[in-house]
Amino acid sequence: MNRRKFVKQKLMATTALGLGATGLGLAAEKSSALPLQTNFKLKYAPHLGMFKNHAGDDPIDQLNFMADQGFTAFEDNGMKGRSIQTQEKMASTMAKRNMTMGVFVAHEIYWKEPNLANGDPALLEKFLKEIQESVEVAKRVNAKWMTVVPGHIAPRLNMAYQTTNVVEALKRASDILEPHGLTMVLEPLNFRDHPGLFLSESPQAYAVCKSVNSPSCKILFDIYHQQIQEGNLIPNIDACWNEIAYFQVGDNPGRNEPTTGEINYKNVFKHIHSKGFKGVLGMEHGNSKQGKEGELAVIEAYKVSDTF
Template identity: 75%
Template sequence: MKRRNFITSAGLGVAGLSLANEASIKSQPSISTTKHQFNLKYAPHLGMFKNLAGSDPIDQLNFMADQGFTAFEDNGMRNRTVELQSQMSKVMEKRNMTMGVFVAHTIYWKEPNLASGSKEKRAEFLDEIKKSVEVAKRVNAKWMTVVPGHVDLRLNKAYQTANVIETLRHASAILEPHNLTMVLEPLNFRNHPGLFLSESPQAFEICKAVNSPSCKILFDIYHQQIQEGNLIPNIESCWDEIAYFQIGDNPGRNEPTSGEINYKNVFKFIHSKGFEGVLGMEHGNSQVGKVGEQAVIDAYKESDNFTD
């Protein structure tokens, strides 16, 4: 090859690499290194930022804190090793993060348990609540999720309700001395057909009947948008019994701004009520990879920007 042709070919090769590198850089998300100050305590979960933070749970927690998130939730916390629970608790304490909910018991998706009035199922549930108290102490949690399970088609709805209330009173007696709260989560009929608890007024009625500071509502905005809509008025009506929120846009159950819910207005209303608890980010990412994870962060910054 002649020297002139070699130089020309080499130059084109370098130029090609340069353009490829430039394209690669442009495709990478712009990661903020400045901690954002949110108005509310939004709580991500493990896996939400695994591409940006890495697979290690401790690295993910630190990444969340670095981005300005002041809370964290983990549905599967009770099934993690004691060692990992303790490590995560130390990081949350150090980074001033509030621990949100974890699921307190085995959820019966296909058969009745609490609604049935079965003494065996009740004993199993209460035993798991006792064990979850120890998990809550270990990770400094205040709330734990409870789902009463499937309907019992052989019983009148009123009898089922009475069975659920009686069991939750027993559970409240376990939780009250520790200042812990189980939050009842109504789930929508489309994703979870056949469950006993589906609507916020129903949860409100049950909490009033249990009459304990240890039995409150987890208002999942995604589920209730599908189940009943009318979000802000229903939140207002249930306010005295709501202790926790969870988030997800609809359709898709992804981050705010990806669907139809006006989260900026919903968050503004919750903030106006003086809510100081946790709002769990119990949703997926609408986009994959690092770009999708940064989009989640940006969506929360946008939706939380309601005071301007």
Template identity: 70%
Template sequence: MKRRSFIQKSALTTSAISLGGTLSYANTLDSTTKAHKYNLKYAPHLGMFKHLAGEDPIDQLNFMADQGYTAFEDNGMRNRPVELQEKMAKTMKERGLEMGVFVAHDIHWKTPNLASGDKVKREEFLNDIKNSIEVAKRVNAKWMTVVPGHVDLNLRMGYQTANVVESLRQASAILEPHQITMVLEPLNFRNHPGLFLTDSPQAFEICRAVNSPSCKILFDIYHQQIQEGNLIPNMEASWSEIAYIQIGDNPGRNEPTTGEINYHNVFKWIHEKGFNGVLGMEHGNSRGNKEGELAVIEAYKKVDNFL
């Protein structure tokens, strides 16, 4: 499942999602779904448990909390109606769900923007950042995802990097007074060919150059397994700049235990590092319907059993 699919699906809410809880999911569950105490803050997204919880986002948030999850992420939060944002924020506060990332700006998947140094495109990006601050405050978000966009084939990489760093420095100056952090996400070359930011060392270098608490790394384990592998050593090398982590097994970009990544050991290592942030479950379900949703819950219980 491609990242664009997550963003597009999560943004389609204006008419498709109700603003109030209407359906009870209590009778759809069995004993395997009782609340579980996790060692890390795994964050599901809307739609992951829609067959068990119903289509309504408030019901889904309540379902997540009932299962023992303590965080939630939503790529499309920026584009949701304000009334729904407020209602979701109220539910998250009441149920003890920490808000994870949302996408802070319009991502240029096919054309260069930040890498180009174009001042108009930079201003568009900075305006998106300013507008996203209000969303972050509304839903109590500490992090927002930033993807610098496509490479500029007319410029050498050094110039592109300098252009990206300058844009991020200006964005950081906007974010710092609000204590909000943009997290830069390197994406793999197979799912997203042609993007500027692909590797964790590259993201590390950029964050060091920006030199701001408001500019850190989103380490997506799925993307980096494809892009560079050697997960734990690469996370160790860039650890001082990592503020957020996302999850997905490879191949398939589904829940842990469905691919090649030893998530039991990866999560154990993350826990031993003392990570207190959110781990976004930015992946699909390997199976459909209620059966597949229950399988996701059981997979996380299994890989989280490392103490």
């Protein structure tokens, strides 16, 4: 039920029961605990758990809460691991609420050992099998994008050989994805949180995508990671623009909502919007405060950062 309609009916019921002005005041106070729905200019995408203190643990209730607050997208790194029944229910809810499905992680990520950079044929075939499986998940949940991380460096190989191995693997993955109109987005990750990974910088991701030369291989520009790794955010966004398909958000330090760190997200969002971006900006961060107060702070942070 629409929240505004619910509150109106609650007030009418209170009056009918003869609870008087005190009861009405308490009901009004309760109704004002949540902000009114916001018409955001960009497709900010929360994830499960971000609003669980308000919405509860059920994924469907959480999706509806997100939509009620004005969020028009959603991302779920763990979507591939959910049951088919849950995936279908979530997809149906997103369709009803006009929410765009963002990324999910497409494959096993090798955080401490190489899998694509070393050219191992068995690991390559495993990766391609996982990409093929992800095609079915994407169809089921109406997703267009999936996250790919090429894994750890191969320290005994020259970087040029490693890059060639990664590019060749991604070309083969693109051959799987292209017929379905799906896109894997490569995520460079910063050296501090994820030391030793092959892909760490946006210029490197740009060069890899240019070498793969496929509409199914683009960049996931995570603003949090790139602030730590290289800074110079807006110029790097511009330099990589025609290969960026997806953004993720998090302030630094802390990896929490915008306005809690050093990044001027209002200006960054304004710039992305001015370039005509119609895709998703995943809210891949924590809440700076606990409980319902922290959840309201997240909503308010996006409202403030969206006022450009």
